[in-house]
Amino acid sequence: MQVFNLDSIEAFPYEERDQNVFFKANEFKTRIINLSKGEKIPECEMTSYVIFIVIKGEVEAKINESKFILVKNQCLITEPAKVSMKTVAGARIVGIQVNKN
DSSP: OOOOOTTTSOOOOGGGGGGGEEEEOSSEEEEEEEEOTTOEEEEEEEOSEEEEEEEEEEEEEEETTEEEEEETTOEEEEOSEEEEEEOSSOEEEEEEEEOOO
């Protein structure tokens, strides 16, 4: 068992996103995502279930063709899909990828 302080975990830019994984097991991995003002995550095809939890700020998430506005303390759970995100003012998110099998 481990306890993590989500406010103090260092977040790296999208290009270095593998360094944002702070816990990994065979069944899932958990990463911190920090988006600065105007930043976005380009569309990617996720083959796993994903849980996004907004811990600061606001994002617009696009899951396939559906758009959602997520604010602090909201959670989005998606099956495998095309996923992208963008923010106007900035956001900090926890992303949990859960293996489908």
